[in-house]
Amino acid sequence: MLRTVMVAALASTASLAQAQDAVFELDAETREIAQSLGQTALASDLAYEITESLTTEVGPRLAGTPQEARAREWAVETLERLDFENVRVEPFELDLWTRGRSVYEEVAITAPYPQPLYAISLGGAGATPEGGLEAEVVFFDSYDSLLASDASADALEGKLVFVNDRMVASRTGEGYGWANRKRRDAWVMAEDRGASGLLIRSVGTSTNRFAHTGMMSFPEGRHPEIPALAVSGPDADQIQRLHEMGETIRINMRTYAGWRGQAMSGNVIAEIEGSEAPDEIVIIGAHLDSWDTATGALDDGAGVGIVTAAAKLIADSGHRPRRTIRVVLFGAEEVGLVGARAYANARMEDGTIPNHIIGSESDFGAREVWRMGSNVGEHALPEIAAIHRELQSLGVVPGDNEGGGGPDMIPLQYMGVPMVRLEQNGEDYFEFHHTPNDTFDKIVPEEMAQNVAAWTMMVWLLADSETDFRPQAQQNAASE
Structure with a gap:
């Protein structure tokens, strides 16, 4: 049919x-x-x-x-x-999936310049360990950059993957599908390469400090074991600036999301x-x-x-x-x-x-x-x-x-x-x-x-x- x-x-x-x-x-x-x-x-x-x-x-x-x-x-x-x-x-x-205790999770840059971030779990994401996690960020300018990176390397082991590509506004909304690839699928590549979590620039066009949630994709019914979060546009800009300065970025997070039966x-x-x-x-x-x-x-x-x-x-x-x-x-x-x-x-x-x-x-x-x-x-x-x-x-x-x-x-x-x-x-x-x-x-x-x-x-x-x-x-x- x-x-x-x-x-x-x-x-x-x-x-x-x-x-x-x-x-x-x-x-x-x-x-x-x-x-x-x-x-x-x-x-x-x-x-x-x-x-x-x-x-x-x-x-x-x-x-x-x-x-x-x-x-x-x-x-x-x-x-x-x-x-x-x-x-x-x-x-x-x-x-049933819910994000747990709070609408906004506890996420913050701990190095080089400590400061809180506005971020939210994506639909279907896993939780951090009970005490939270802290890891170094590996920055990818786009979903395509992550897709083209060497899957056999251990550069992502224990790291937080950050994917940064932006959505462009239009009357038809046609930029959504392209920008949404990272929300749907980036977690699979991150998890399969040993990353401890995923962060993405929110799939949206807002310059306000609101993070955009949304459901991820689950190939063959598989669900993420790692946390996956969207970061608000201004906070994603902050991460990008630190990366362009050549700084090593570390982020601490605690999330409670998960599947509830x-x-x-x-x-x-x-x-x-x-x-x-x-x-x-x-x-x-x-x-x-x-x-x-x-x-x-x-x-x-x-x-x-x-x-x-x-x-x-x-x-x-x-x-x-x-x-x-x-x-x-x-x-x-x-x-x-x-x-x-x-x-x-x-x-x-x-x-x-x-x-x-x-x-x-x-x-x-x-x-x-x-x-x-x-x-x-x-x-x-x-x-x-x-x-x-x-x-x-x-x-x-x-x-x-x-x-x-x-x-x-x-x-x-x-x-x-x-x-x-x-x-x-x-x-x-x-x-x-x-x-x-x-x-x-x-x-x-x-x-x-x-x-x-x-x-x-x-x-x-x-x-x-x-x-x-x-x-x-x-x-x-x-x-x-």
């Missing part, structure tokens, strides 16, 4: 801009309803209120913890209060049943969990507010769409898309993957939506372009047909579900991402309202459509 999706994505190179000239016209009544929904959404503060409620009444909600369980209870109560249908929780198990999480699901084709599903989502360092307003409380409000505004419009709109608030996204995989596997087991007509997630903050992309069969691009034209008044430009629907949509996309994506302005997103600074005050109500307007119009038009958005080859295979 994965090969089918990847081939389809590579073959679908036509952009929405190229499809604008193709003939597909929405009828006048459909356009009028879509525009009316957009205007209603621009005047609504429902998404803002939902996000405020989640971040204030629940707060931080690390996957598998009692706080995340409280978030699920909050979500069920909220969705039922908003009169959604078929509200339910689909539970699943996961391996099995725990429960869950996906919260709610629906607006379709009027004519209730078995056909337009799935929209966001993730309910957050890191434990802040209230997760941008990542992803805003997404929860945006998709929930969009669906509610459609339900209250008096124009019930043909297809079912399913809102999924995924659990345990931050620790490896655990809820997304559980949802997709459950749909494989119950045989309803083909019922999922198209999907999308909001998980990139609450700045304005500026571009609409997709990953659908080329025959469907003229209709996608027609939907985009309705969003142009909101300042949304056309994207290409080679993207995805958001992180929690990845497992469904691998199983052949078409995707569409409303891309938000991410220029400052990684100043707050995975830091204690991801709080509700960062959300601008007018920008959030523009998000909801774009989502409400797009979801209504997709859910009221009769089009099968899958590539023709997949449609033919499904009918055989």
